[in-house]
Amino acid sequence: MKLILPIAGEGTRLRPHTYTVPKALIQVGGKAIIAHILDGILSSVTIEEVIFIVGRLGEKVENYINKHYNIKATYIEQTERLGLGHAVFLAKDRFKRWDPALIVYGDTIFNVNLKKAIGEVDGCIGVKEVKDPRRFGVAEVKNGVIQRLVEKPQNPASNLAVVGVNYIKNTKLLFALLEQMIKKGKKTKGEFQLTDVFQLMIEEGVRLETFMVDEWYDCGKPETLLLTNRYILEKNGYYEKQKDTVILPPVYIHPTAKVTRSVIGPYVSISENARIISSIIKDSIIGEGAYIEGYVLASSVIGEHAICKGTFKHLNVGDSSSVETT
Numbered sequence: 211m212k213l214i215l216p217i218a219g220e221g222t223r224l225r226p227h228t229y230t231v232p233k234a235l236i237q238v239g240g241k242a243i244i245a246h247i248l249d250g251i252l253s254s255v256t257i258e259e260v261i262f263i264v265g266r267l268g269e270k271v272e273n274y275i276n277k278h279y280n281i282k283a284t285y286i287e288q289t290e291r292l293g294l295g296h297a298v299f300l301a302k303d304r305f306k307r308w309d310p311a312l313i314v315y316g317d318t319i320f321n322v323n324l325k326k327a328i329g330e331v332d333g334c335i336g337v338k339e340v341k342d343p344r345r346f347g348v349a350e351v352k353n354g355v356i357q358r359l360v361e362k363p364q365n366p367a368s369n370l371a372v373v374g375v376n377y378i379k380n381t382k383l384l385f386a387l388l389e390q391m392i393k394k395g396k397k398t399k400g401e402f403q404l405t406d407v408f409q410l411m412i413e414e415g416v417r418l419e420t421f422m423v424d425e426w427y428d429c430g431k432p433e434t435l436l437l438t439n440r441y442i443l444e445k446n447g448y449y450e451k452q453k454d455t456v457i458l459p460p461v462y463i464h465p466t467a468k469v470t471r472s473v474i475g476p477y478v479s480i481s482e483n484a485r486i487i488s489s490i491i492k493d494s495i496i497g498e499g500a501y502i503e504g505y506v507l508a509s510s511v512i513g514e515h516a517i518c519k520g521t522f523k524h525l526n527v528g529d530s531s532s533v534e535t536t
Contacts, residue, residue, distance in 0.1 A: 211255065211256065211309055211312055212304060212309050212312070213251060213257045213261065213314065214261045214314070215234075215262050215263065215316050216263040216288075216297035216298060216316055217233070217263065217317075218263050218265030218268075218287075219233060219265065219316070220266070221430075223432075224236060224430070226513070227497075232268070232270055234271060234317070236429065236435065237481045237495055238319070238435055238442065238479065239439050239441075239443055239479055240443075240464070240479050240481075242274065243429050244274070247320075248279065250319075250320070251312070251324065254323060255324045255325050257281070258282065259284060259304065260281055260283045262275070262283060262285045262286070263287075263301065264287055265288055265289075265291070271285070284304055286301060292401060292402055293400075293401025294402070295388055295402035295404045295406060296388075296392060298313055298384075298388065299389065299402075302385045305382075305385065308381050310377065311378050312324070312328075313377075314375050314376070315373075315375075318427065319429060320375055320425060320426045320427070321423075321424070321425035321426075322336060322422075322423045322424075324377075327377070327421035332379050332419075333376070333377055333408075333411070333417070333419070334376075334377050334418065334420065335349060335356065335359075335376050335418055335421075336373045336421055336423040337370040337372060337422060338370070338371055338423045338426050339369050339370060340369055341369070344362060344363060344366060345362065345371075346362065346371035346372060347360070347371070347404075347405035348361075348367070348368050348371060349370045349420055351368065354420060355417060355418070356408075356418045358412070360405070360409075362399060370420065372405060373423045373426045375423060376404070378411075380416060383414060391406060425441075432511050435511060439477060439479055439495050443461070443462060443477055444460055446460070446462075452470075452474075455469050455470060455471065455473070455474060456473045456474070457474050458475030458492070459476060460475070460476060460477065461477075461480075464480060464481055464483075464484070466482045467483065467485070468486070470487050470488070471488045472486050473489075474492075475491075476493070477493045478492060478493070478495075479494075480496045481497050481500070481514075482498050482499075484497070484500045484501070484502075485501050485502070486501075486502045487502070488504050489502050489506065491506075492507070494507050494509065494511065496512045497511075497514040498515070500515060500516045501517045501518070501519075502518045503518070503519045505520045
């Protein structure tokens, strides 16, 4: 089985961070988004090859994978943002033996037993019940079998959102239908959608089943990134004792980071080679090589090698007075 990871998206909602770092390499819960995804997959199923569909800054993804993983990896650039269906189609030439494919979106962290979910089925798609399914691809299901897939419907007939973890056994048919769809220019909302080709497979008689994904966390914008950070830190129960710093767990501090005379936590992850001096930080993500001194931070995402320097105030305030500082 081969793994296709489409990670070519620009990550516009995570700017300014994604101007210089691919979204897949944004840090959360102590490591890059892509590392959480890969670690979960590689620990549960056997993957022959990982095919990364990359965009701008794709060389940074390649350097990161080469540094941290010993896997067979292929990198294919998606020069035009034409949708997930188009991104997956770019991997066609890596499937000459028509191996089964696991297709996982590159900005979603999830927790599921893939080996159990995949089984011996023709294909299966991970879903989760959501309050507002209009934001997602939606699966209409009967007895665990998908009857219809619709991308971001205005009037959804189901609340089962497609979460971006998909297994397809018949990749020969998958790529043939993708090629037809692209040649005909069949787009939904301006893009070639993966859900559309899955619907075509259903119409060809392929039995696509569902499996529930209870833990599914979006990393698409700063607010959800911080929520995901909280989840990962809580789940792992991180606590890093420091000599002259107060730690309010859960907190992750990379072994190469240096923290002095500070109060850290709860829900803070500090990446490698970061340095924090005389600061108070909670509910935040501190990027690789960042320098923070004299700052009070909350609900913040600090990018790689960013410098934040402030000063503590000295005040002599009389009774019944009111002071505000900015």
